Amino acid sequence: MAGPKSNSGFHLGFLRVVEVGDDAFAGGLLVTNHLGRPLEFQCTTPVRPNRTQAILYGPTLKPFVWSELIGKTLHARVDVKPQLILVDQPALLELREHVPAPVACLVDGDPRSSELADVTRLQVGRNLLRFHTEFPEDRDIAAAGVERVSADADLLEPLERVTEALRETLRSGSAA
C-alpha cells in the first residue's frame, strides 16, 4: 500500500557477528529503511579459522575475520546498499577500511563515550554513535542522512533481529 516512493531513501545497514560454537563466527547484515523496515538480509556460513590461522593471525584474527572477511563479504553481497552501517561491536569499526559507506558503532553505556571527540560521535535516535577516527568526514555524511530517522528510534533493536535471524539460519543449517 505504502512505502518509499523514490529511490532516494536512506538505508541503514545493521551488522553483527556472533560466535558459533568454538572459535567460529557467522555474520549477518540487515538493510532497513529509515523506519527500520527490512529491505534485505544476508548472512554468512560460520567461519572457523584453523589452528594455523589462529596462531599466525594472533590478536589480529578477530578483527580480520569480522571486518574484512565477514563484513566486507556481506556488504559486497547485498544488492540494496546501505548508506550507513551500524554495529555494536567495536571490532567491526575496522570494516570502514574496506567499504565505501560510513560505519558507526553504538557506544551507549560505554563510560568512555563521553570522552570521544565531537568529530567522531553523533546522537541518532536514542543512541550515541562513534565513527572511525581516520574517516572524519563520515560523521557529517551520516548526520545528513539520519535526519529522517525518528528521534525515538532504537538502533540497537535491529541488531537483535540480526542475531535472531542468524540463530534461525544456523539452526536450519541450510545457509548454503
Add this chain to the structure above:
Amino acid sequence: METDAHSRGDAAGCETTSLPLSVGTPDVPVTGVNGALRRLPRIETQAASLLGKAGFVPSWKPYWNRLKTAGLTFPEGIEFLPPKPEKEDSPEKLKKIAAPESRAESQKPRKSTRIKPPADALSLEDRLFYLLQPPLESWLQGQELIMPFEPFPYQFEGIAWLFSQNAALLADEMGLGKTMQMITAVRLLLRAGQVRRVLLVCPKPLIPNWQREFKLWAEEIPVTTIEGDSARRRLIWRMPGSHVFLANYELVVRDFQEMLLDQARAEGRRTGLSLDVDGLGRSLRSRKHVQQEKPPINTDADPANVHAPPKFDLVVLDEAQRIKNRDSLTGTVIRSIPRKRSVCLTGTPIENRPEEMASLFEFMGVVPPRGAPDIRQLTQLSESYVLRRTKDLVMTDLPPRFDRDEIIELAPAQKHAYQQAEQEGVIQLNEMGESISVQHVFELVLRLKQISNYDPLTGESSKLDRLRADMEEIADSGGKAILFSQWTKTLDWLDARLKEFNPLIYHGGVPTGKREPILTRFKEDDDAHILLMSYGTGAVGLNLQFAGYVFLYDRWWNPAVEDQAINRAHRIGATASQIIVSKFICKDTIEEKIDQVLQQKRELFARILGDGDNSNASLSLTASEIFGLFDLKARTGKGERKVTPEEAEAA
C-alpha cells in the same frame, strides 16, 4: 623446536628476512603447522621486505574466500536494487588493527513484541521474513501507523501472531479487544503487501460495530460494506480497488451460494452445491477421484471467468461459532470462499461440544475436509493455531468483576402460582406415560421460569422489587446497568414498570436502523440508567463498557452465552471502577436447579479449554438432565439427545 623457530620468525617479523608467501597454499594440513614448517628451508630462497606484514594476509586468502552467504531481499527492498551489480572498490591494503574487544550485550531491557514465524513456515526465507520485521511497538508507534490508543502488551502479541499465521483462531475471552487486534493485523498485512483483498464476515448486528472500530483503529482503510439488493451486491463483490469487504453471514451465504451455482452452470456441471474443492483448493471428493482432480480453482488467472466467486487473500469470520455445524449451509458455503488465509474470531470456540472446534479447524485448513480429529489432536492443533487469553491472565488493570447470586424468595401470589403450575405440570407429564418427550418437559420449565420472573395474573414479582431497590441506588450514584432476559415479553413488561429509570430496550424486534441510536442514547443520556436486552441480540460483540452493573434477570441455558452477555460491560476501556453482576435466582424453584447444572457445565468448559483435558463429556443439557429437573415417575431415558438453546427458545 621447529615450531619455536617459526613463531619467533613470524612474531618478530624483521628478524627473519623472508616469509614463505607462496607456500601458504590450501595444502597446509589442519592438524598442525608441521607441514608448513618443514618447508622452512625455502625461506632463504625468497626475500621479503621488512614491512612484510602487508603481503602476509593475501597469501592466505584462498582459504577465507570460501565464505558462503544466504539471504533474502524483502518486497519493499526490490525497488532499491541497482539496475546492475555495483562494482566493488576494495582497498586491499591492511592497516593497523586495534585490539579486538567484544562489547557487552544490550544494556537496557526494553518492551518489544517480535513477530514469530508461524509453526508451519518451513523455508528459511519465510521464517526470516517474519523474524526480521521490526518489533510491533516501533512499527506502530513510528511515523508509519498512527494508533489512537496504546495497545496492551498482550494485544501486541495477538497482533504479531495474527500477522504471521495463515490459519488462526483468536479465541480471547470477550472484552480483550479481538476486533482491534484483527483490524491492526489487517492494517499491517495490507501495509506489508501480504494481503490485498480481505473479507470480514460477522453477524448482522455487528456490522456498525466493525465499521466504527475500523474508523477508530485504521482510519486510512476504506471499508466496503456489502449491502443493497442482489444486483447491487453482485457489483460490490467484484468492485476493484476495495481492500476490505464487510458482510454479514446471511448475505455471504446467499451471494456465494448463487455465485457457486452460476459457476457450476457456466461450467456445465450439474452438481449444484456439491462442490469438488473447498475455498482452499482442497479436494472434497473421495480418495478414488482425487487422481483425476483438477487443480485448485484460480479465478484470478482467468479474467473472463466472470461466474467464479471473487477471491480473497484473507477471510475473517467474527463470532466464528456460526460455522460450528459442519453440515450446515453456512458452514459449507463459507468454507468454499476462495481464499489464502483464514482467521476465526470467537470468544467461545466451544459452546457445547469440543467437536465444534473441528469445523472451525476445517475452515482454517488445518484439518482435512471431513477430518475428525480426536481430543488429543484437537489439543495439539490448538497449540499451533489457537490463541486464547483470559481476562484474569492478562488484565490486571481491568476493573474487578463481582458476581453475586441474588437468591430471592417468591412473593406469596407468585409462589402460589408457581406451585400450582408445577404440580399441574408434573401430573400432566406423568399422565403422558411413555409418550413424554423432552419438549414437553421444556414447556413446563419455561412456564415456571416465566412465573419466577413475574406472576402473569397479579403482576407480582419479587425479582422486580429487588431490581427496583438496586436500581434506585445505581441511579442515585449516576450509574448504568444492563439487564438481560430470555424473553422480549419480560423486557417489555419491565420497561413499563421501570419508567423512573428511563429504560431503553434493545432486542431482536428492534429494527436494525434504530439499534445504533439506542446504544448512543444509553451512552450519552445521563438519565438513561438501564438498558433492557435479550440474550440473543445483546450478547454478541457490542461494546457497553461504560455500564458498571449487569443483571441476569433470568438465566440462559448456556454459560458461554451468559458470559458473553456479562462481558458487554466487563471489557477493555471499562470506565466503571468495578463491574457488579447480579444473577437473579428464585429460591426453591426450577431456577435453582438449572443454576446447579450451569455451574457444572461451566466447570467442564474451563477444563477443556484450560488444558485440553481429554474429557469427552457433552456440555449440553442431556435429556436425562432435563428430566432430572422434576421428580417424574416415568422417565423414558431413551434420549441422550442433546438439547440446544435454540430448541429451548423454539419451545
